[in-house]
Structure formats: C-alpha cells, structure tokens
Amino acid sequence: MLLLQEAAVHATSAAAGQAGESFAAFAPWLILALPLLGFVLNGLLSITAARRALPALPPVGDPHWDAHHEPSEQEHHAHGDDAHPAAHADDHGAHGHDAHGHGPKPATHTLPSFIAPGVLIAAFAVAVVNFLRMLAAHPETAWVHEYWSWMPVNDPTGALRVGAAIQLDQLSMLMTLVITGVGSLIHVFSVGYMKEDPGYPRYMAYLNLFVFFMLTLVLGASYPLMFVGWEGVGLCSYLLIGFWFKERANADAGKKAFIVNRIGDFGFLIAMFLLFANLGTLNFAEVMERAPAQMAFGGAVVTAVCLFFFLGAAGKSAQIPLYVWLPDAMAGPTPVSALIHAATMVTAGVYLVARSATLFTMAPVASLVVALVGTATAIFAASIGLKQWDIKKILAYSTVSQLGFMFAAVGMGAYVAGVFHLMTHAFFKACLFLGSGAVIHAMHEALHHTHSDMDAQDVRNMGGLRRYLPVTFWTMGIATLAIAGVPPFAGFFSKDEITGAAWDGAHGQLPLAAGLAKVGIDGTLWFGLIWGALSIAAFMTAFYMGRMMIYTFFGQNRTGEEERKHLHEGSWTLTLPLVVLALASTFGGFLNVEREVPIVRWFDFGQGEALHRWLHPVLAGADQVAEANGIAGAAVEPSAVPIAVAILLGLGGLALAWTMLSRRALRTAAEEPAYANGVERVLYHKYYVDELYDRVVVRTVGWLSRLQAGFDRYVVDGLVDFGGKMSEWLGVALGRFQTGQVNTYAFAILIGVTLVLYAFVHT
C-alpha cells in the first residue's frame, strides 16, 4: 500500500519536477515489483510442493544433462524411469507414449506456468509504456526517484547517502527492455521445457528472482544498489546452475561459478571504496558529476578504480582469466543458459563499464586494458569453440567470445557499439540457446523411447535434423547468419561497428587514441592489433557456427534407426519464442545503421544511427570529459575496407565450413574420436586451462586450507608445547610444566597478556 501511495506521489512530482522535460515515468517500480511478486508466489508454491510431495519425490536428475556424464551412466538406468518421463510427459500425453501414469498435476505445478511468464510480460508492458514516453520526450537528464532512504540520511558526516532509488535513463531503459522482453520469451519457453520437472515451481521462483535482481542491477541509481543486484544475480545463477543438484557435477559447476564470481566481487567492492574515499558519493549522477573535477585525468586513482571495476566485470562477464565458470555453467537447464548465461547476466559487466563511461574515458590506460583483455578473450574462446562437440559447450565458448567483442568495444570507448552488440547478441544468442534446447529436448525424448544412453547433447549423435525440426532449423539458421556477421542480419551491424571502431583507432581517430597519446602511449599499433585479432575471431565464429549447424542439421542422421521415428518438434511454447527471437535477430541490426555506409545506403532509416542518438544523453558526461581534455575524436572518415573485410570473413567462414565439413561422414560420439591431432587435442581440452587452474589455484588453496586446519591443532598447541619446552628449561624452580587443556588456554592468554603489555609499554 505504501508503495502505491509513493508511486502516486512521485508520478505527479516527477511530472512537475523535471524542469524542461516532459518525461514522466509510469510506475517504474512495477517493473521491479512484478518479478518479485512472481518470486514470492512461486516460492510459496514450491515450499508447499516440497512439503507435500516429500515422501513420493522422485530422485531429481537433469533429464537433459545426466547422460552426458560418465559417472551417472549407471545411475541413469537406475532412476531413469522416474526422472525422464517426468520431464517429458508434456508431449507424451499427445502421442500416447506415456505409460507411466502421472495423474493430473497439482496446482503447485500448474500455477507457475501462468504466474511466471505473466509477471514478466506485465513488466515488459510497463517497460514499453515507459519507453514510449521516453521516446517522445527524449530527456537529457536521467530520471531518478528515491522511494525510501536506504542508508542513513542524517549521517553526521553527511557523506554517504544511498536511497532505494530507481534511475531511468536511455541506457537502463534499453537494458530493461532487453531483460523483460527476452526474459518473457525465455519464461514462455521454460513452461514447455520444464513443466514436468518435479522442481518446476522452484525453478520458476528462481527465474523470477533472477529477473528481479537483474532489473535491480540495471535500474539502481547507485553503485551499492547495483552491487545488490550484482550479488543477487550471482546467487540466482548459482542456484540455477546447480538446479539439478543431485548430480555432483552440477552442484560443483554452481560452486565454481559462485567462487570465481567472488573474486570479481572483491574488485567491485574495492573500486567502490576507492570511489567513495575520493569522491564521497556512490550515486551515479553525483559520481559522474564530481569525477572530472576531483580526479586527475589518467591519474592513478581513476585508473585503479576502473581496473578494479573491470576485475568485477571480468568475473561476471567471463573474461580472461575468470571465464572458466561460464562453460561449466551449462550444467543448468538450457533456458537458464539462454537467459542468464547468454542474454542478460553475463552482459552486466559490459553494462557496468558503459555506465561508468565517464570514469573509463578518464582512464585511457584502464580502457586499453579492457579492450585488450576483451580482444584476447574473443579470439581465445573462439578457437576453443572450433573443436567442441557438445552443442551447449560450443555456444558457451561462443558467448565468451562475443562478450570479448563487447569488452573490446567498450574498452575502445565505443560504448554505443558495445551496448549495440550486447542487444543483438541477446537476440541471436538467446535464439541459438533456445534452439539448442529444442534440439536437446527432441533428442532426449527420442533417446528415451529406446532407453538409449547416447549423449543427447553431442553433435556427433545428431545430423540431418532439419527434416525433423524444421522450425528450429530455420530459426537457428537465421541466428547463425546473425552471429556469423552476414548482412543484413543483426550481428553484422553490431560486430561491424566494433571492428570499425578498431579500424578508426588504428588510424588515430578514436578519442581513446588521443587519450593514450596524452599519457604517452602510442595506441595506433594496439588498435591495429585489436582489429586484426577481432577479424580473425569473427572468421572463427563464422566457421564454428557453420560447423555446429552442419553437424546438427545436415548430412545423415546418426541418432539411430529406432530413435529417428520419435524425433519431432516440440509444443508451441517451445517454437514461438524461437520465431520471435529469429525475427529480432533479422531486423534488430537496423536500429543503428550508419547512413553513410556504402552498402546499406540503399536502405533509408531516417537520420540513421538511432541507437547513437538514443544513448547520447547517457554518454554526454564522457563526451564532455573528452572535450575538456582535448581528446575528442576527429571526424571519422568512413572507410569501406573494414566493412568489406567483415562481410568477406563472415561469408568466408561459413563457406569454408561448408566445403570442409558438409561431405564429411561423421560417426557417432562412441565411434568418432574427439580429436585427430595435437592441435585439435589442445583445443578440445580448452588449452588445459581448467587443469592449469586446478594445479595452480585450487590445489594451492586446498593446501593452504589444510594448513589452516592444522593451525589450531598444531601451531597453537605447538606454540604451547614450545612454551612448555622453554618452561622445562626455565622450570627447575617451577617444577614440571604440565600441559593440559585449561593450562594450555591459560598459557595462551598469558602469552597474549605479555604481548599486549609489551606493546603498551613500548609505544
């Protein structure tokens, strides 16, 4: 009730308060409140379900995943009859295969199908209303409203004031649309994909909670609030990766993600402290206002802040060296991979950098580091993707690689390009992941009918699926063209803008190039390198995506005679989101077309570069910094070279894949070796980075913790024993020194007393 009143009050006050602008937000709190409501309702349902269904609860296992792991093979047979039909009964009902006799589902398992997508679609609607209003008004300043004071107001020092405040500007608006829009589609897909799982309400509750935190992350008006969302999405990601937690590998993957993210969070926290210590505020608006005045351009402080923020971003967005958790995160249900580990959460790091554009513009060195790390990640992950067999692993490395592209963009100061690629990537990667989900779903169901223990995710076991899954094939095909960078699909434009920025930088035309020159670094060489590396990565992208499509959908089917009969498309809840996302992947790129570009000059999109103009107010601070320091980029000479190269590489990669692989007679996973030669072996094993980390980091930590385990036992007691020895030596007068528990403790206290006394008397 209180919230409603607040909303009514602020709706009027905001309308009156925004001087000169007529943008009046429409209950933006609803965008946050709706997913939270969904979480609460689904959570209650899940608790009820867990309580009631407890004795009869079948063992939980991942229907789409478990066959993939060797240790689970035996188990697979043991509990297969319980877990698998539960996951597939949706289609079985129609086809009359299901002999397992599940009765009508209880309300706890039917209501979430309406609640979870319902709240998301409603939130999306609210976001659209706000978007239309913002489009009409195009306010130059961010709309910020504090709902209540979260951290103290009458702080005696007057320093830190953080309110529970929403910031609505062009950037957060865009992110909100992507999250709620793509999120709605993935929720719908989830209904089809997950509704037979015993943990269905719990799944939907987590998913809703994730969306809530993700929206908190993008809508929060300060770094601490962003951090709340940041931690929250991490938690949800952890819960969802380990959703089928009975499988040890899944739980381990969840833990891995969580722990790696903690390292990043450490960076985020340190960056916040540094910012607060230097600026005395953590609200976005105030930080961006004070930073140029209170911190030196290119100085150590702002560079440190940016680098620590980037450490946080690298953890969340899976950049070198913290990328290792993301491929393992594929242990979660496939819609989760689509939503969290492709479309939204992993892009939070890009959002963080774009949100802090002012700071990064002030720190050219940090920006260059971001760009270089992004580029290295892009090419590194793409090369691993060349030789993976698991369809989700291919997409996972592809995601890491594409995130590298985004970081390369925001690092080079091409914030719009980065955000643009973030958006198009959300479309086509979500489409690809959901498509792979549909494939796995179909494969798994077919394999289930013959009780085959083939791996449902290995492309070697697929082949020729386009005949059985036409909708999936066409939608994934479109998304593949998009990610490969074939014009006029979405990915082409966004990727071209990134490589174009690198090209410009190599010619000294980027503000960052001028900024680097100002601190004494010649950036042009670096930018040339970035351009080359990104081009190669784009080529690899086209190749491995082509490879995945060819192995999955073309050639002979390798699933098996009997299984083949059961391969078919899923229900409409599975296909509809695919179609919508494919459409978005087709047309999304035209949002930001440059009018002057020769090849697309034929299309006329108003003034062109809509996204640039849309995001301009958000980046105004960064532009001012650049101008004030005399590093504003020179007028960019449009060049056809990078565009021509980009088109050539995209098409070339696909063509090469087709010529090399389409004739190849592949055998099933059981027969076909995973790799043929040394290079392939290294790629297949992902450069052995996991093993390296295991040796260097995990074992060291394990060793350290065993050391700590022994600390109380050996060191403290050892100290006491040492003290005992000393006393024996001293103790002719004192008699024997007897160690016993209470004596030991008293002795420790006595040592403490001695130290404290010494410290006091000698200062």
Add this chain to the structure above:
Amino acid sequence: MLRPYVPLLVLLALSVVNAIFMVVLSTVLSPGGATKVKSAPYESGMTPLGNPRERFSVKFYVVAILFIVFDVETIFLLPWAVSARRLGWAGFAAAGIFIFILTVGLIYEWKKGALEWD
C-alpha cells in the same frame, strides 16, 4: 628503611606469641591424661576414623557455601553499622535493599530444602 614494616613485624610476633600461648595454656589447664578418644582430632561430631577416601555428604558443602555467602554479608554491614548515623536514611535504605535481596536468597534456599539436613 625498614621502619614502616615495624607494625607488620609486631603483628607477626603477636600472632606467633598468641598461638604458642594458646597451646601452652591448654596443655597446662587440661585435666587428666590423654585417652585414645581424647587425643583424636575433633571434627564437629563426625567420626574421624575410617577410609580417608570415603566421601562426605554433599550437605557439608552446601552448608559451607551458605556460610561463605552470609559471612561475607557482614563485611558490608559492619562498615555501615559503624557509620550508620552519619549515612542517615539513605544509608539505611541501601542496607535495607541489600538485606532484602539476601533474604530472597534465603527464602529460596529454605524452600529448596538446602537448610534441612535430611
């Protein structure tokens, strides 16, 4: 140098003298010779013979504890009694509160049965 310690020495001497004096006095004044019963140490009615490892009843202990607590009470009451007039009603009230709290403790012990031997 040692002058300030003279009172202490006097105290020490007096206590030694007193101890010797008591022992001598009882030897001189005691009638008759030592029988076996008479030479046995006096232990408040307990028979002093038997296995030294034999357990006492815990009642002894309870009574001892009660004694300590109520004994210590006097160290507060004695200084108060000495200057009761100067402290006036405020002092009286304070002492009253003190005794009241002790009384509650006594009631508790009584009801608990700590004062009964069996």
Add this chain to the structure above:
Amino acid sequence: MQQIPLEQALGLSALLFAIGAFGVVIRRNAIILFMCIELMLNAVNLAFVAFSPRSGVQGQVFVFFVIAVAAAEAAVGLAIIISVFRHKESVDIKNFSLLRW
C-alpha cells in the same frame, strides 16, 4: 607514621599476581587452579589498598566488593568442580578434553 613505600607494596602485589597467574598455567588440579585465581584477586586487593593513601579511600571500599565477588565465585566454582567430579571421579583438568578443536 612513615608509610611503606608504594613501590614495595606494588611489587609484592605484582609478585603475588604473577605467582597466581603462573600457578594457573602450570597446575592441573582444578581446586588448586582456583586457589591460584583467588591469589590473583587478593594480589589486586593489595594493590587497591596500597593505592588508597594516594588515590582516595575508595580503594579500600573496592576491596570489599572484590572479596564479595570472590566469595560468590568460590561458591559457584566449587559447585561446578563437584559436578565435574561426579562425571570423572577426578579434578585433574588433564582428564577434561571431551571438548577440543
């Protein structure tokens, strides 16, 4: 009359306190441990009395409080020792190591 110098009284107090503290560290009979603690408290009492001429008569009042507190502690402490004795038939603290690390 001339007073005992403060240094000497404090020295004695510190010595007693140290003896008590060392006793706690090296003895293993719970009752003796407790007696050592009482010795420490009485060493403090001596210090209070020694400070009294200079810092005010409260020093002597504090001693009363300390004695009373010590008596209460003694009552409780001995009860605890008895309760432990009933389990172990011993008051040797070396035997008490059910709880560790």
Add this chain to the structure above:
Amino acid sequence: MSFFAALGRPEVLDLARQTHYFWALLPEIVLTLGAMLVLIVDVIHKGDRSEPSRGSIPVLTLAVLAATALANTALFGLRDVSANGMVAVDGFRTFTNFVYLVAAALCIAISMGYLERRGIMKGEFHALVLFATLGMMLMGGSRDLIMTFIGLEVMSVPIYVLVGFDRMDPRSSEASLKYFLLGAFSSGFFLYGIALVFGAVGSTNLTYIAETLGTGTDHGHERLLMAGMALTLVGLGFKVAAIPFHMWTPDAYDGAPTPVTALMSTGVKAAAFAAFVRIFAVAFADAGAQWVPVVWWLAAVTMVGANLVALTQGSVKRMLAYSSIAHAGYLLVALLSGGDTGKAAFLFYILAYTVMTAGAFGIVIANSRDGEERVTLEDYAGLGLEKPWLGAAFSIFLLSLAGFPLTAGFLGKLYILRAAVEGGQAQLAVILVLASLVSYFYYLRVIVVMYMRPARSEGWHAGAGLPLAARTAVLAACVVVVAMFFAGAVPMRWAEQSALSLWRQPAPVAASPAPASLFR
C-alpha cells in the same frame, strides 16, 4: 515519554542526588525484582509439585523482560548533568539495553521445548538468565570501572552456572569448568588493570579518566596507566573472545546447552563490547595512540584467524562459535574506526548480529532431538528439502552472518566498512572484506548441505521443529534481519542518535574525583 514524566520522572537527572538513581536505574530495578520473583515463584510451585505451573515460568520471564524494556523507555530523552555518577544515562545505554533484552528474550523463547527434551526444565534457568541480563545491563551501562567489574561478575557467575546447567551431560560440566576457570582468570587481569588505572589516575570514574587524559595533565604515572590499560584490554578481550584470548570460546559454546550458547554469543558479547566502547573509545580516547595499534592487531588477527579455523569445523555449533569470534573482529573494526560513525555502525551491527546469531542457534535447537544434539554438518543434510521453513530461515541467518545483500548483515558490514574507510582504517577494511570472503565458504557450505545432499536416512528430520512460541521468535528474527536491510535507515538513525549521546556527555570536571557512591 510523557507517561514517565507523569509518574514524576525529572527531565534532568543529577546523580549527586541519590533519589535520582531510582530513575537512572529503573530498568535494572524492574529486572532485579522480576528475577527474584521468578526465582521465588518457581521454588514455591515446586513445593506443591504442580507440574502445569512449569509452562508459566517462561511466560513470566518474558513478561519480566517486557516490563524491563518498558522501563528502559523511561531513559529516553533523559539527560544527566552529574559529573561522576556510577551509571551512564545516555542513548547508548538505552540502545544496548534493548539489545541485551532482545538477546535474553530470544534465548528464553528458543529454550522452550529444548529444556524439557533434555530434562533440565527448571525455574532456576530462567532466573539465572534474568540475573545474567541484569549483569549485562550493569556492565554495559556503567560509568565507573568498579561498577563495570561488578556488572561483569553479575553477568558471568550466572553464565558459568548456565553453561553447566545440564549436569547429566559431561560435556556441559566440562565446558562450565573451563569457562569458569578461564573466566575467573581473565577477570583477575581485568581487575588488576582497574587497580592500576585507579592508581595512575586517582579515580575509577570513566568521565574523570577521560577528562584527566584529555587535559593532558601529567599525572606522572604513565607506565602504570599503560599497564592498567593493557590489562583492562586483556580482560575485555577475553569476554568479547578476541584472538588470542578466545580459546575458551569454542569449548564453552560447544558444551553449553544451545540456548545458553545463544545468550553467550549475543548478550554477553554485546555487554562486553558496550563496556569496551565506554572504556576505550570514551574514557581512554585521548590515549588512542597507545591502544589503537594494539587493538588493530587484535582485530586483524581475530578476523583472519577465526575465519580460517571456522573453515575446518565439522560441527555447525562449533562453526558458529568461531563465526562469533570472527564477528568480534568485525565489531572491533567498528570500534577502531572511531567517531560517531564508528559507534553508530557498532550499534547497528551488534543489534543485527544479536538477532541473526540467536536465530541461527534457534535453528540448531530445532534440529536436535530428545537429549541428543544434532550438530554435525551431515545432520543438516536434506533439512532444506524436508523442512523447507527451517531451511529457509537458517539460510537467511547464515547469509546474513556472511553479509549477503538482502540481509541486515550486509548493511551492517557495509556501515562498518564505511566507518573504517572514513576513520582512516582502510587496511582493516580490506582485511575485513577478505576475511568475510573466506567466511562465505563455510556459511554457504551449510546451505549447500541442507539443500543439496540427501538426508542420512528416511525420516531423519521427522522430529525437527520448534514449539509455537520459539517458532514465532525465530520467524520474528527472520523478519527483523530482512527488514533491517530494506529499512536500514530507521535503526541506523536510532543508532546514530545513540552514538551521538555517548559523546555529548555534559559532565564538567568536578573538583573531587570521589564517585557519588552510596558509601560516601
């Protein structure tokens, strides 16, 4: 508080007038009378062996605590103009008094059912809890070192008994003996420290000490004062369980009946910290150059050491004991940060910590059965699935202890970090962050086990649960933990005002250092 004004409460207290002590000590007086009432009522009922009366004792105890809380509100808005009263009359005392009362009430609430199960349902338990609470209030609210010492003993002696309350359990007795011996040992050091400070400054009155140190008067006994401060620090360090004075903590916490563990890790620690603040951050404030480096090391070692050792614990109860040591380190950081922000952060955190820790122990109780403590990690496997409410509540408490967003613990840690950064203790802030990163591991491990491992056997958790009153208390604790996050400004504002009042003591230096005691 016009209610108390109508009863004749003066607006301004002058503790030189002894009748004013009635108002200054009103909560303590109510609590004393209530505790004696509980004691007597129980023993009288026992006379007629009427078993049904058993249930009324906890209710009566809670009523006494409520009455005390009400009496505590009489302190709102009171000012104290006397220089040398034995008790402080300020917002800091009001705030911390509430913390002790909350701790005691939670302890009583979660003990319901537990005592019966272990066959130790005796009225003395409740009376002793009340007396211990009285000791906490005296210790944390005192403005005189001797009063602090007496408060400490009034608190500790009942706790010694409570730790060994389950006489049939050798672990309980053993824990009691260890805690008693080491507690008495450490209070010896504390008392010696008091004696030396008394000798050096000439008074045990905290205000007087602060003024004397503040004016920089050369009292000519620098060494005595230093040694006195050092030994006082040791005594307090023991009670707050800072490393290296912590070694009793895991044993005593582990062996004690769980509700007592809850009280020890919350109320006792809060009282010791309140005294710590009053003695070090106020009275010895101007000797900061001497004690700050020492306490800095204590805080750093405590945070790092406790978290590392906690990693290796297989028992949840023992893990919580080490966690409580680690939290002592965090609170020391708040204390070191100095200034009003540091004190306010301290108050906020101690409140949050009390609620979440007591709640966590409530779940430990819920998970144990007829006389049998189920405290190992394996005992918790599957709890989250079979008892979703218990699992959810425990997760909330553990996440809060770890400092996860959406909980009071997160906000509390953030306040401490902010205070530390402002107060120039940035290194400590970094250590705190690193240490709590480590702590995530062992807190989350429990949650992982609860949700991701099957129970030991079919129906293993069938008997887990709490009686209604205890359930209500745990639920309330959950709500408070979450509410303190979302409405963090409300308790924070209160904490700030309370912290401010600590520094706004009027207290002009009186000519005579003599405290206005009853024995004047």
